[in-house]
Amino acid sequence: MTLGLKVPGRAIVRAPIAPMYAEPYVASTQISQRLAGHPVELLEKQDDWLLARGVDKYEGWIHHGFLSPAPDSNARRSSQVVRVSLGCVTKNPSGTRRSLPLGARLSPEEVVTSGDEVSQTELETKFPRDAIAIIRSAQEFFQGTSYLWGGITPWGADCSGFAQSIFGLHGVALPRDAWQQSETGTESAPLLELEPADLAFFSDREDRRATHVAISLGRCRLVHLALGRGGFATENLADSQDPYVAKLRERFLRAKKVL
Numbered sequence: 526m527t528l529g530l531k532v533p534g535r536a537i538v539r540a541p542i543a544p545m546y547a548e549p550y551v552a553s554t555q556i557s558q559r560l561a562g563h564p565v566e567l568l569e570k571q572d573d574w575l576l577a578r579g580v581d582k583y584e585g586w587i588h589h590g591f592l593s594p595a596p597d598s599n600a601r602r603s604s605q606v607v608r609v610s611l612g613c614v615t616k617n618p619s620g621t622r623r624s625l626p627l628g629a630r631l632s633p634e635e636v637v638t639s640g641d642e643v644s645q646t647e648l649e650t651k652f653p654r655d656a657i658a659i660i661r662s663a664q665e666f667f668q669g670t671s672y673l674w675g676g677i678t679p680w681g682a683d684c685s686g687f688a689q690s691i692f693g694l695h696g697v698a699l700p701r702d703a704w705q706q707s708e709t710g711t712e713s714a715p716l717l718e719l720e721p722a723d724l725a726f727f728s729d730r731e732d733r734r735a736t737h738v739a740i741s742l743g744r745c746r747l748v749h750l751a752l753g754r755g756g757f758a759t760e761n762l763a764d765s766q767d768p769y770v771a772k773l774r775e776r777f778l779r780a781k782k783v784l
Contacts, residue, residue, distance in 0.1 A: 532570040535595035536577070538563050541625050542678065543592065545585025549574035555675035556585050557686065557701055562607075562630025564595060581689070583701040605633040606644045612666070612679065613640030626678035627666055628690060652695045656722035656784060660742050663691045664759070667748075671756040684738050687750040688724060691740065697783055707735035710781035717745050717762055719780050727776040735778055 530536055538559045546553040549571045559565055559579055568584065569576035577587045610625035615635035622638065625631065631642060643651055652658060666679055673681030677690050685703040692699050699706050707726040713719060719741035726735040739749035745762040753769055764770050 529594045530589055532567045534567045536565050536567055536592040537595050539593040540591045541629055543587050545587055549586040557583055557675050558677045560629040561625055581701050608642045608644055611641040611643055613637045613642050626680050654696050659695050659722045662694055663740050663748050667757050669757055672750055672752050682750050684750045688738050703738040704735045706738055710783035713780035713782045716777045722784055723780050723782055725780045726778045728778045729776055
C-alpha cells in the first residue's frame with residue numbers, strides 16, 4: 526500500500542532523510558539520499574517501494590514511508606516562503622521536534638528552536654557562486670563528518686555527495702557520482718597547481734573511470750570525504766611522507782573547473 530502515491534507521479538520527502546537504494550528492499554545498498562521537503566518523480570512501483578528520480582536525474586528505490594503525495598499541480602501556490610535548513614532542530618504546533626540536516630526544507634508550520642535556516646530567496650546572497658565562499662562552506666559544514674556510502678549530508682556523506690551538496694548550496698548543480706562529475710566543466714591544472722574550488726578526480730580502476738572526488742583549497746591542499754580517512758579530511762599534497770597522500774597523487778586522474 527503506497528498511501529495515495531501515484532505512479533507515474535510526484536511525491537515530497539516527508540522524513541529528514543530518505544535513503545535511496547539500488548534495489549527495492551531495505552538490505553540493498555544505499556546509493557544516495559533525498560532530503561525533507563524535496564520533490565521526486567515516481568517512475569515505478571514494486572510492493573511498498575517506489576523507483577524515484579530526483580532533480581539531479583539520479584534514480585533509486587525509496588520506501589513509501591519516507592514520502593507524501595505532492596500537492597496538486599492545479600492547486601494555488603502557497604504564499605509561504607521556502608526555508609532551507611543549515612542544520613537545525615524544529616518544533617511543529619503539536620510540539621513534535623525533529624532535526625533537519627543541511628539542505629532539507631522546513632514545513633511551513635515548523636519553528637526553529639536551535640540551529641540555523643535561510644529562505645530559498647536568500648541562498649544566492651548568503652552562498653554566492655564564488656570559489657572562496659565554496660571552500661569556506663566545505664570546511665565549515667562538513668567538518669567532522671563520517672564517511673557514509675550514498676550519504677549527502679554532514680550526518681554522513683561520501684565523496685561525491687559532499688561535492689554535490691556543497692556546490693549545490695552555492696547554486697552550482699553537479700551530477701551525483703564522481704565519474705559523472707568528472708565529465709562536467711572544463712579541464713584544469715595539474716594536481717599541485719589547482720586553484721580553490723577546482724574538483725580533483727582520482728581512480729583506482731583499471732579502466733581509469735573516476736572513483737573519488739575532492740575539492741581543491743589551493744596551495745597544494747584539498748578537502749574531501751574519504752573512506753581511507755574515515756570521513757572528512759584536509760590533505761597537504763606536498764607531504765610526500767604521508768602514505769595516503771602518496772597514494773592519492775598516484776591515483777590522480779584529472780581536474781575540472783565547474784565555476
